[in-house]
Amino acid sequence: MKNLTKILFMGLLGLSLASCEDLQIDPQQSLSTELAFADRQAVEGSLLGVYSLSQEFEVFGSLPHVISDFQADNVDFIGSFPTLQDIRLYATQSDNTTIRDLWRRHYRAILAANAVIEFTPDSPDESLTAEERDQFVAEAKFMRALLMFQMVNLFAQPIQQGESSPGIPIVSDAFTGEIIGYPRSTVGEVHAFILEDLTTAVPDLPASYGSASFTRGRATQGAANALLSRVHLYRGEWQQAADRAQLVLDDETLYGLATNYAFWGENNQEYVFSIQNSEIDNGRTGSGGWASYYNPAEDGARGDAPFSEYLLDAYDADDRRLTEISKEGDNERIYTTKFPDAINNSDNSPIIRTTEVVLNRAEALAQLEGVNAESLDLINQLRERAGLAEVAAGDFSGTEDFVDFILEERRKELAFEGHRRMDLLRYGRALRPEEDDHFAASQAGQDKTILPIPQRELDINPELVQNDGYN
Numbered sequence: 001m002k003n004l005t006k007i008l009f010m011g012l013l014g015l016s017l018a019s020c021e022d023l024q025i026d027p028q029q030s031l032s033t034e035l036a037f038a039d040r041q042a043v044e045g046s047l048l049g050v051y052s053l054s055q056e057f058e059v060f061g062s063l064p065h066v067i068s069d070f071q072a073d074n075v076d077f078i079g080s081f082p083t084l085q086d087i088r089l090y091a092t093q094s095d096n097t098t099i100r101d102l103w104r105r106h107y108r109a110i111l112a113a114n115a116v117i118e119f120t121p122d123s124p125d126e127s128l129t130a131e132e133r134d135q136f137v138a139e140a141k142f143m144r145a146l147l148m149f150q151m152v153n154l155f156a157q158p159i160q161q162g163e164s165s166p167g168i169p170i171v172s173d174a175f176t177g178e179i180i181g182y183p184r185s186t187v188g189e190v191h192a193f194i195l196e197d198l199t200t201a202v203p204d205l206p207a208s209y210g211s212a213s214f215t216r217g218r219a220t221q222g223a224a225n226a227l228l229s230r231v232h233l234y235r236g237e238w239q240q241a242a243d244r245a246q247l248v249l250d251d252e253t254l255y256g257l258a259t260n261y262a263f264w265g266e267n268n269q270e271y272v273f274s275i276q277n278s279e280i281d282n283g284r285t286g287s288g289g290w291a292s293y294y295n296p297a298e299d300g301a302r303g304d305a306p307f308s309e310y311l312l313d314a315y316d317a318d319d320r321r322l323t324e325i326s327k328e329g330d331n332e333r334i335y336t337t338k339f340p341d342a343i344n345n346s347d348n349s350p351i352i353r354t355t356e357v358v359l360n361r362a363e364a365l366a367q368l369e370g371v372n373a374e375s376l377d378l379i380n381q382l383r384e385r386a387g388l389a390e391v392a393a394g395d396f397s398g399t400e401d402f403v404d405f406i407l408e409e410r411r412k413e414l415a416f417e418g419h420r421r422m423d424l425l426r427y428g429r430a431l432r433p434e435e436d437d438h439f440a441a442s443q444a445g446q447d448k449t450i451l452p453i454p455q456r457e458l459d460i461n462p463e464l465v466q467n468d469g470y471n
Contacts, residue, residue: 065418
């Protein structure tokens with residue numbers, strides 16, 4: 001992790017996680033646990049291991065975000081990977097190996113977080129203060145919540161399809177090995193678990209750390225409040241979404257909108273939380289990173305995920321979000337330049353930006369108050385940065401029209417960061433426009449707008465049930 005101290009896994013996390021694909025170890029076995037949490041260095045090393053596992057290509061290393069972009073209407077996937085093409089074409093099945101690896105690597109990171117949460121309070125190192133123990137546990141809770149929220153969004157229908165829809169297994173025990181005997185909790189239960197993790201974590205998290213990379217790359221109060229704002233927004237809990245967003249925006253010393261689009265890749269006020277990457281981190285996955293998909297092909301990347309024509313049509317011709325952070329590839333397709341490092345794939349993963357928090361509050365207030373002055377002001381700050389004219393209350397016919405406008409601004413501001421799919425599904429909208437060949441399959445609530453439970457997991461865990469529409 002860029003500028004984060006590298007501490008090797010020890011004991012339980014160091015010896016077991018590397019082989020957790022093949023072993024099942026009784027969580028009561030204590031020798032490796034004692035080593036993994038024997039002192040402060042070991043405890044913090046185990047915590048940093050959670051962040052490290054989250055860097056993986058299949059976790060926050062771009063793959064889920066690329067999938068969310070090309071399942072929807074922002075991105076065309078023009079690459080040759082059949083497992084990804086199947087997802088894009090709504091033709092995937094439960095034996096898709098990409099989805100198999102995505103599921104397993106998320107849960108590997110979740111299990112690592114569980115170990116920190118369970119064993120840190122009882123570390124025998126007396127120099128580890130109560131405040132430090134609480135902070136490390138809170139950081140692990142934040143990461144567990146972030147991981148589980150991404151998973152439930154990918155593998156379950158959104159909450160608008162019903163609180164009782166099948167979600168994902170809630171695994172909060174600390175162990176290594178296969179996840180066996182855990183059924184799928186409902187989406188409502190998963191959301192409740194995530195909200196509990198985040199709300200209990202907030203008071204024990206620091207506002208910032210001693211370095212920019214830690215402040216942007218480790219859990220903070222601002223990051224937890226921002227994620228709470230996102231969760232409440234997705235649930236349609238508008239007041240809570242607006243309130244949590246405001247808590248972030250109130251801290252103007254840490255968070256603020258950049259004045260232009262030169263902020264990419266830096267640990268600055270535009271970022272609330274990002275996964276810190278380096279060429280070493282992404283090199284170990286063998287799969288590249290963000291730029292590998294999104295960067296123009298002539299720069300050494302595959303260039304598998306250019307703008308769709310639908311997204312290009314959404315921008316005004318002089319919108320700086322198009323003219324300043326995109327360029328044409330040698331295949332005459334248009335690509336984003338948000339992720340420039342196609343050689344080393346060291347771009348940080350932009351998990352939560354201040355821009356998203358601004359949009360969260362603007363949307364939530366629009367739902368609560370209709371066309372209102374504060375939402376207009378927030379949106380106009382983004383439009384001014386984009387070089388566009390301000391909008392006024394008289395430009396909108398009512399709440400629905402205004403919310404639609406905010407969602408389009410959200411689409412253009414957060415393009416290529418993995419938000420578009422859920423922004424459509426949570427409003428019950430199709431992922432593709434009517435003229436698209438896959439419009440019918442992309443309707444909200446249709447079977448293949450969500451991913452299948454991997455067949456391997458069904459084979460080893462009889463408690464799981466498959467999503468509708470998958471063999």
